Amino acid sequence: MKVLVQGLGEVPATIELALEKERPDVTYVVCSEYQLKKVASAAGYTEPNESVIRGQPKN
Numbered sequence: 001m002k003v004l005v006q007g008l009g010e011v012p013a014t015i016e017l018a019l020e021k022e023r024p025d026v027t028y029v030v031c032s033e034y035q036l037k038k039v040a041s042a043a044g045y046t047e048p049n050e051s052v053i054r055g056q057p058k059n
Helices: 013-022 033-037 049-054
Strands: 003-007 026-030
Touching (some): 003 013, 013 049, 033 049
């Protein structure tokens, strides 16, 4: 079983990469409410970080 524990900064790119590449069975994201709601528009994102993370494909 793969478990991913990842901190979320203001850009969800590292979490996206880990979810796509590692395909964990369980994922824990450590972050604040602000980080979840933030839209990383400077990095090219148009949705809040939470939507980007939850939108990742499942196994």
